[in-house]
Amino acid sequence: MDPIATLETGFGYWNPLAWLIAFVVAGIIAWVIWSAGEKGYRKGTEQVKPFLSGNAEPAKGDVHLRAGNLYWGFTEALSGYYERIVPLHSGILNDYLLWYLGVTALLLVAVIGMGI
Amino acid sequence: MIPDIIMHNLPAFLIAVPMFAAFATPLIGRLGNERVRDAWVLLAMALTAAVAVLLAAQVYSAGTLVYTFGGASPGIPVPADSGGIPVRIIFTIDAMSAFMALIAGIVGFSVTAYSMASQSRSSGRESYYMLLLLLTVGVLGMVCTGDLFNFFVFLEISSLAGAALVASRVDRGVAVEAGLKYAVLSTLGGLLVLFAVALLYGQYGSLNMALIAHQMQFTVLDMVALVLLVTALAMKCGAVPMHFWTPDAYSMAPAPVTAFLVVASQASLYGLFRVVFTLYNVTLNYSLVGWFIIIIGVLSMVVGVTMALPQKDVMRLMAYHAVSQTGYMLLGVGVGLAVLGDETLMSTFGLTAMEGGIFHIINHAMYKGLLFLTAGAVFYRTGTRNLNQMGGLGHNMKWTMVFFIIGALAIAGIPPFNGFASKLMIYESVFLFNPFLSIIAMVVSILTLASFVKVFHSVFMGPQLPEYQDVKEVPAYMLIGMGILALVVIVFGLFPQVVVDGLVAPAASALVDQSSYIASVLGGI
Numbered sequence: 001m002d003p004i005a006t007l008e009t010g011f012g013y014w015n016p017l018a019w020l021i022a023f024v025v026a027g028i029i030a031w032v033i034w035s036a037g038e039k040g041y042r043k044g045t046e047q048v049k050p051f052l053s054g055n056a057e058p059a060k061g062d063v064h065l066r067a068g069n070l071y072w073g074f075t076e077a078l079s080g081y082y083e084r085i086v087p088l089h090s091g092i093l094n095d096y097l098l099w100y101l102g103v104t105a106l107l108l109v110a111v112i113g114m115g116i
Numbered sequence: 117m118i119p120d121i122i123m124h125n126l127p128a129f130l131i132a133v134p135m136f137a138a139f140a141t142p143l144i145g146r147l148g149n150e151r152v153r154d155a156w157v158l159l160a161m162a163l164t165a166a167v168a169v170l171l172a173a174q175v176y177s178a179g180t181l182v183y184t185f186g187g188a189s190p191g192i193p194v195p196a197d198s199g200g201i202p203v204r205i206i207f208t209i210d211a212m213s214a215f216m217a218l219i220a221g222i223v224g225f226s227v228t229a230y231s232m233a234s235q236s237r238s239s240g241r242e243s244y245y246m247l248l249l250l251l252t253v254g255v256l257g258m259v260c261t262g263d264l265f266n267f268f269v270f271l272e273i274s275s276l277a278g279a280a281l282v283a284s285r286v287d288r289g290v291a292v293e294a295g296l297k298y299a300v301l302s303t304l305g306g307l308l309v310l311f312a313v314a315l316l317y318g319q320y321g322s323l324n325m326a327l328i329a330h331q332m333q334f335t336v337l338d339m340v341a342l343v344l345l346v347t348a349l350a351m352k353c354g355a356v357p358m359h360f361w362t363p364d365a366y367s368m369a370p371a372p373v374t375a376f377l378v379v380a381s382q383a384s385l386y387g388l389f390r391v392v393f394t395l396y397n398v399t400l401n402y403s404l405v406g407w408f409i410i411i412i413g414v415l416s417m418v419v420g421v422t423m424a425l426p427q428k429d430v431m432r433l434m435a436y437h438a439v440s441q442t443g444y445m446l447l448g449v450g451v452g453l454a455v456l457g458d459e460t461l462m463s464t465f466g467l468t469a470m471e472g473g474i475f476h477i478i479n480h481a482m483y484k485g486l487l488f489l490t491a492g493a494v495f496y497r498t499g500t501r502n503l504n505q506m507g508g509l510g511h512n513m514k515w516t517m518v519f520f521i522i523g524a525l526a527i528a529g530i531p532p533f534n535g536f537a538s539k540l541m542i543y544e545s546v547f548l549f550n551p552f553l554s555i556i557a558m559v560v561s562i563l564t565l566a567s568f569v570k571v572f573h574s575v576f577m578g579p580q581l582p583e584y585q586d587v588k589e590v591p592a593y594m595l596i597g598m599g600i601l602a603l604v605v606i607v608f609g610l611f612p613q614v615v616v617d618g619l620v621a622p623a624a625s626a627l628v629d630q631s632s633y634i635a636s637v638l639g640g641i
Contacts, residue, residue: 005613007537010468011544016532016610023532060508060579067428067503067574071566075426082426085419089360093297096360097304103358104308104347111339114404 118170125190126171127183127207130217130256134164138249145242154232157245161228164252168214168221175214176622180636182262183207193324193637200638202324208262208637211622215474216259216386218619219481222604223379224252227372230489230597233590234372234496244284244370251277251376258383262637264313265323267387271309271352274380275302282369282377294368301361305348312344325395326637329630334399345391352384355446356415359439363423366435367501371492372597374431375485378438382477385442389449389627397456397630406454413446414553417560424567429501430491433571434484437527440560441480447557448473448542451549456628465545467624472541474627475620479534479608483526486601490520493590493598494575503574510576512587517576519598524572526605528565534605537612 006015041047049057075082088095122129137160145153175181184193185205193202209217228248235241254274261267279302283295313323315337320328332338351358362381366374392405420440427433452470455461493516494509495501510517526533529540539561547554589595608615626632 002613004611005617007540007612007616008468009472009541009544010465011548012540014531014537014540014612016537016612019532020610059582061581061583064507064578064581065573066507067570070570070573071425074566078422081422085423088357089363089423091364093300096297096301096358099360100301100304100347100351100358104343107343107347108340111343112336 123170123174125183126167126174127181127209127260128185128190130164130167130171130260131253133167134160134249134252134256137161137164138246138253141246141249142242150241153242153245157249158228158232160249161225161252164256165221165225168217168256171209172214172218175209175211176618180208180210180626180632182636183209194639201322202327202637205266206262206324206637207260208326208633209260210626210633210636211619212386212389212474212624212626213259215478215619215623216383217256219382219478220252220255220259220379222600223376223481223485224248226485226597226600227376227489228597229600230375230492230594231370231372233593234492235370236591238285238370240284240286244281247277247281247284248373248376251281251373251380254278255376255380255383259386262325263323264316264325264328267325268306268309268313271384271387272306274383275299275306275352278302278365278373278377278380281373282365284370284373285368288368291368294364297361298365301351305351308344309348312341312348315341315344324637325390326634329395329397330634330638332396332399334396338396338399342391342396345395346388349384349388349391350412353381353388354416354439354442355412356419356439356443359416359420362439363432363435366438366488367429367431371431371488371495374435374492375488378484378488379481381438381442382445382481385445385477392453393627394630394633402456403454406450406452406456409446409450409453410553413443413448413450414556415443416440416446417443417557421560421563421567425563425570428503430494430503430506430571430575431488431501433503433567434487434491437487437564437567438480438484440564441476441484441527443560444539444542444557445473445476445480447546447553448476451546451553452624452628455549461549465548467628468541469545469549470624470628471616471620472538472545474624475538475541475612475616476535478615478619479526479538479605482601482604482608483523483533483535486519486523486598486605487527489594489598489601490516490523493519493594496590496594497587498584503571506575507578507584508576508580509584509587511580512584513576513589515589515595516598519595519602520572520576522602522605524568526609528568529561530565532609534608534612534615537609537615541616 004017006013144156182193183190187204193206194200235244251274254270254277257270258267279295279299282298283292285291316328317323319337320331354362417440420436424433424436448469452466455466526535529536543554543557
């Protein structure tokens with residue numbers, strides 16, 4: 001068994017080794033660029049603080065973008081979809097049972113009716 | 117090196133070890149020494165995993181293993197005086213069963229190691245460990261048995277143990293409510309499975325899957341049994357539109373329980389595949405049943421991921437992703453079923469699609485288990501699952517963050533992690549079947565990545581928040597549990613063809629080859 005064998009997908013192929021080599025090369029290039037950068041960086045000094053046009057730095061908790069603010073545009077654009085799909089997840093056990101039994105009943109009619 | 121009595125009775129040990137350990141755990145807990153009890157549970161789960169590995173090695177090298185309980189010779193399923201009917205409880209372990217047992221062994225050990233630390237602050241740990249071991253018994257029994265009634269019994273064991281574990285945080289009313297929902301739905305599903313088993317038994321006078329498959333007439337009663345089995349198992353594996361219990365149960369259970377519930381759901385998925393491919397197979401209209409599985413797969417992918425995106429509870433978000441990922445497995449295997457009757461299409465892309473779907477089962481068990489454990493690690497230190505209340509934890513929980521990144525990239529299908537390999541197989545083979553389905557699968561992957569970028573940013577990125585200034589990394593046991601799964605994710609991603617050739621392809625072939633399954637039990641009929 002060849003441990004570095006190429007994965008055949010039936011249509012294409014994939015070899016993680018090629019990816020790793022590319023990843024390592026990109027990493028070396030990034031390291032070379034980084035190491036040629038500014039040498040005067042001092043951790044924990046004034047220079048690491050964000051520059052906000054001379055204004056005082058807000059409290060840490062205030063500048064962190066919280067999860068609730070992310071992808072607002074996506075959910076807003078699909079609001080019509082979400083208005084229908086979210087209420088289905090009602091948390092009510094009766095609804096869950098109805099969905100299960102409803103699908104079962106529908107399939108029984110379809111399978112026996114169509115004679116699959 | 118290993119005594120023959122063990123090697124000849126591995127299927128029995130696979131069930132007996134965790135079952136004995138489960139019932140002995142409360143007694144050992146009574147001794148009062150927590151370390152002894154924890155060592156006992158960890159040892160039991162390690163032994164169970166070792167037996168699963170040995171069993172898988174035996175099946176993959178020697179072919180399907182038939183084990184008869186209570187027989188003078190376990191290898192002879194049909195007694196001479198039984199009129200050709202396999203009357204005893206029989207385990208029929210082919211490569212697909214061994215594949216699933218392997219998953220349960222690896223994840224079971226990881227979550228047990230993790231639980232040693234994560235549950236250390238909870239009371240009632242004897243019950244917790246006992247139920248975790250019983251859940252393992254249920255899952256292993258479901259994937260190994262060749263007897264329909266036996267399958268129902270193990271399904272019930274896993275359902276009851278799972279429901280009790282979901283409700284194990286008894287100080288939280290919502291956890292008990294989630295456990296109750298899981299219990300009621302599982303009980304109804306189990307009841308309908310039992311009814312289906314009764315219909316088949318009434319017609320064929322046997323509970324053995326191989327015998328029923330051999331004699332299958334596909335009467336109206338068989339059709340009713342098929343629908344009852346398929347819907348019950350689709351509901352249990354969390355397929356849309358019967359998935360509603362999944363986010364409730366997964367989000368309220370302790371993280372290691374949720375990680376193992378993923379495997380329990382996959383055991384139901386295995387049951388669904390076993391019913392369709394082994395029990396009914398040639399009697400079915402492949403195209404129609406295949407398309408049914410494809411449609412619930414696509415619905416699961418789309419509804420799961422779109423419901424995950426706006427979630428603010430990290431466990432609930434991941435639970436919806438579990439629904440979405442199940443869709444990939446259904447899509448891959450559904451495409452294989454849809455073209456099962458056409459040898460050319462099957463060899464061109466059908467088998468690859470099935471291999472992709474089956475490869476995704478083990479990959480999903482590993483990375484989703486890992487992701488749930490990282491969410492549990494964050495909850496362990498912060499006491500919240502609300503993404504809006506988190507931030508900057510990457511400063512203090514570096515290992516957890518690294519494990520999360522590995523799991524998140526794997527679930528999003530980013531190379532070189534394992535999720536990419538199985539998704540690539542699904543994309544490309546399904547593309548040849550129907551390009552539109554493949555495009556949907558890719559879009560769902562992009563949305564999955566977007567969703568986990570949100571989680572990564574919300575939990576680990578940003579400045580160190582004052583309320584989490586003193587947060588520390590989680591204890592070593594939890595890191596070990598996550599580390600094992602992360603290692604599998606990386607190794608499977610780096611050597612996908614080895615995994616496909618060694619584990620996945622034999623499992624897919626075993627699932628497709630109904631006649632071999634029947635012959636392994638009934639002989640060359």
